[in-house]
Amino acid sequence: MVLALPAGVQAQATTAAVGAEPVILEEIIVTAQKRMERLIEVPLAITAVTGAEIERRGVASLRELQYAVPGLSLVETAPGQERLQIRGVSATNGLPTxxxxxxxxxxxxxxNTQSVGLRLIDMERVEVLRGPQGTLYGEGSMGGTIRYLTANPDLRDFGGRLEGQLGRVTDGGTAGRVSGVVNLPLVKDRVGLRVVAGYEDTGGWIDSTVTGxxxxxxxxxxxIRGKLLAEVTENLQxxxxxxxxxxKQDYQNYGTGRQTSAPLAAYNNPNYDLVNAVLRWDLGWGSLLNSFGYQKAENSTMTDLSSVYVPLLPVFGYPAGTITSVGLGSDSSTEIFSNEIRLASAPGIVEWTVGLYGRRLDREGVSRTVTAPGTMAFDLISAVATSKSEAGAVFGELAWNVSDQLTVTGGLRYFYEKRTLTAVSASFGNPAINENSGDFSSVNPRVNVSYKFSPDGLVYASVAKGFRSGGFNSAATGGPADYDPEKLWTYEVGTRHQLLDNRLIVDAAAYYNDWQGVQSSFFPVGAAIGYITNGGKVQGYGIDASLTARPVSGLTVSATYGWNDLSYKTASAEHAVGDPVDYAVQESWSGYIDYRWPLSESLDGFARLDYQHAGRSAIINRGSNVNVRIGARDLLNARIGVDFGNFELSLFADNLTDVSRPVIPGPYGVILQDVEQTPRIIGVNFKTGF
Known part of the structure; x- marks a missing residue:
């Protein structure tokens, strides 16, 4: 039974009414191809997780959702400090993939190591597109694209909901979160406002042996998020x-055995402000959209470099014990303006989309080492840098519906970017100056052929190119001044079917990645900062698959599987032939069982088990003698509760078996200890609507 919410808010409730629930799976509508389509008819490798499913899982971030999407994984040292990869396309440095x-x-x-870390509160859905999306999307969409789609205001009815959660972290503190949604129709059927707010405390579980x-x-x-929607006219929105x-986080998730001996607090304090203004105009024969975006991102972090630099200090005349800790404090501020204008045809025999895109990014950063208890006459590392990016793109796609079954789609995107870097940096007190400027461009095609066996089943084949810009190295590293772009071609076949009167949905794809000019990190001996070069070729096959079934009313089961064998076919600065891609989980699978049943006419019960398996991965840098093997992890979450109609109460256990295998085992490089797995959390959750 759903919470008793108004219609607009009810779409985000956690369950569907069991008593009236048909024995079919929910029909999902997506906009992955910049137009509204049934998910089952989209000839792409795409996973869509609805707001209702996010609620049922009880997840707050992408990290907790990752293995529900085949081929997706991320490594996180703190919320927002993450390396994200799809289908094995992963990188240690440079721009996102x-x-x-x-x-x-x-x-x-x-x-590549920092993102907004969006909290999944009041989402309409999350769409994950696997494979290069270089035609309709840009901004690092080489391995794939993730779209977070927030719920729109309801223009008719007032309503809202409140959710609270409290849990105890094993060997740690109290974790809790609270969130609320209020929907306000300001002018009925014309103007509505939706306000979302949330606060989360992750509890913590690592104790400092230095400070106690x-x-x-x-x-x-x-x-906090607000969304204002206005139906200006019948045709203009x-x-x-x-x-x-x-x-705010005083220490990132570094520790060993849930303790840290780090002499410095590796804090991480990001904040973000984003604005997205959208105009949609229905022209009858097509639609016109303009999207303006603004983002301000600021962050302050500390990295502990003690193990790298403290042993070297006697060489510079600082006796052992004079300085016992060395940290690198960094502050950055990034401001981004973007705009896209897009024109799309109405459905027909020939359907097309064309658009223009532009973006300007300005980033300023200051980094400097700090030492304790003694000070130094010079900075071991320092940098004051300003970087700019001015980018533009023109793109288009055309789909020809040759028949009711056969569709041929072709797309092209021309991307151009001018990047500049001005910096004054120093290593061991020796200053160096960067004055770099360069242009990068790419033409990214996509061809897709799909065939529908029925309205509920298709097969497709596609070829698509992805691209990642080059950039500049700090002059203080002594490496090359710049590095070149890289490109990725993906060849793919896939199928999607809705079977047994919509009780079963199967989705599968097989692909081959050909990744060339791979950007590789090289660290000179004794250096904590390195530079990027081009070298090496990565190739390999992969498979994505998922299955969701509803055999009887109230019971839903699902499973996903992702596998890739991407490896280096030629050597690079950091890899030998045969090495896997850094951080890329080569095999993962997940599954869940969700059962909901009536206890009485006004009372429903529910129970759920979620299982996630993350296979082995590695971090390798042959030049720095780094060869870290990350073991597999198996996580189990459980939830059981009662729905009273307008109030829901449940008990949950995340990481039920208290798996403690590290996300990344240390020490290596500047990571002095393990990156620790969140321990078991047992608690209570409630939701209510009005």
Missing amino acids: VGQYLDEMPTSIDD KKDVNAARIFT ASIMVLHQDQ
Whole structure:
């Protein structure tokens, strides 16, 4: 039974009414191809997770959702500090390999290790597109694209909901979160406002043996989002979405045995402000859309470099014990303006989409080493840098519906970018100056042929190119001044079917990746900062698959599987032939069982088990003698509860078996200890609507 919410809010409720629920699976509508389509008819490798499914899973971020999507995985040292990969396309440095969008705006800040870390509150759905999306999307969409689509205001009815959760972290503190949604129809059927707010405390579980403080890695995250929607006329719609999110975390998730001996607090304190203003105009024969985006991202972090630099200091005349800790403090501020205008035809024999896109990014950063208890006469590392990016693209896709069954689609995107870097940096007190400027461009085609066996089943074959820009190295590293772009070709066949009167949905794809000019990191001996070069070719096959079934009313079962064998076919600065791609999980699978049953006319029960398996991966840098093997992890989550109609109460256990295998085992490089897995959390959750 759903919470008793108004119609617009009810779409986001956690369950469907069991008593009236048909023995079929939910029909999902997506906009992955920039037009509304049934998911079952989209000839792409795509997974769509609805807001209702996010609620049922009880997840708050992409990290908790990752293995529900075949081929997707991420490594996170703290909320928002993450490396994200799809289908094994992963990188240690440079720009992101996965594009991320919030509604109609890109959210990438040109940092492969940092993202907004959006909290999944009141989402309409999350769409994950696997494989290069270089035609209709950009901003790092080489391995794939993730779209976070927020719920629209309901223009008719007032309503809302409240959710709270409290849990105990094994060997740690108290984790909790609270969120609320309020829907306000300001002018009935014309103007509506939806406001979402949330606060989360992750609890923490790592104790400092240096300071004696407990649970030092607790993160506190605050989010507030508003969305105003106006039906200006019958044919013109306008919306504006505003989001603010900030986070405070004294220590990132570094430790060994749930303790840290780090002499410095590796804090991480990002905050974000985003605005997306969208105009949609129905022209009858087509539609016109303009999306304006603005983003301000600021972050302050500390990295502990003690193990790298403290042993070297006696060489510079600082006796052992004079300085026992060396940290690198960094502050950055990034401001981004973007705009896309897109024209799409109405459905017909020939359907097309054309558009223009532009973006300007300005980033300023200051980094400097700090030492304790003694000080030094010079900075071991320092940098004051300003980087800019001015990018533009023109793109188009055309689909020819040759018959009711056969469709041929072709697309092309021309991308151009001018990047500049101005920096004054130093290593061991020796100054160096960067004055770099360069142009990067690419033509990214896509061809897709699909055949529908029926309205509920198809097969497709596609070829698509992905691209990632080059960039510049700090002059203080002594490496080359710049590095070149890289490109990826993906060849894919897939199928999607809805069977047994919509009780079963199967989705599968097989692909081959050919990745050339791979950007590789090289660290000179004794250096904590390295430079990027081009070299090496990565190739390999992969498979994605998922299955969802509803055999009887109230019971849903699902399973996913992802596998890739991507490896280096030629050597690079950091890899030998045969090495896997860094951080890329080669095999993963997941499954869940969700059962909901009536206890009485006004009372329903529910129970759910979620299982996730992350296979082995590795981090290798032959030049720095790094060869870290990351073991497999198996996580089990459980939830059981009662739905009273307008109130829901449940008990949950995340990481039920308390798996403690590290996300990344240390030490290596600047990671002095393990990156730890979140321990078991047992708690209670409630939801209510009005």
